[in-house]
Amino acid sequence: MNHSDDFAQRSAELIGAGRYMHDRGWVPATSGNFSARLRSGEIAITVSGRHKGRLEPNDIMRVDLAGTSLDGSRPSAETLLHTSLYQRFGETGSVLHAHSPGSILASRVFPGGLELSDHELLKALPGITTHETRVRIPVFANDQDMNRLTARVSDYLDRQPDCPGYVIAGHGFYTWGATVDDALRHAEALEFLFDIEVRLHSRTQGDLQP
């Protein structure tokens, strides 16, 4: 496959992921951003400010691993969060970011992070083969300074390299995978588990009310 076919194929996958996520209410009002690694080593990423449920081929552009635009378009405001993951994990082929209700609610209910355990759906995450597993999803304070936020995430991943995703408080979540499909499966599993954990928490809190 030549480089332009590869870019076209990855772009089509990102466009499909955007439609799927928007249909579920995870990327409202131009929020979210998506990327995929190209065979050339460059990264295909959404142009900043585009509606992620209605992406067209020219809404996907190329950046290098440092996040520098390679074609004159303005990449996602959160490009550094994507490229830092590609730099860290050689096997990562796609990164997805959503502003989903479940992740935002979870960041309010569990500001110190979430512990996911005893869920069969954990097996949708990479390397997990049993519900008898503990997966920690960190919650980082939101920050408009992408260098600072990326440094905080990187510092965490240095210590927890198996982390499958993270939440940014009041903002949304990031997850990644070997392919766009894998990253989308991780997003769907995490969003489902965020929702379940928030509901379980409110039921427990309700039980405690006089």
Ligand SMILES: CSCCC(=O)C(=O)COP(=O)(O)O
């Ligand atoms: C309207 S959402 C604010 C920006 C944001 O958090 C986001 O995910 C979308 O930014 P982008 O530059 O990637 O369009």
Ligand SMILES: [Zn+2]
């Ligand atoms: Zn965002």
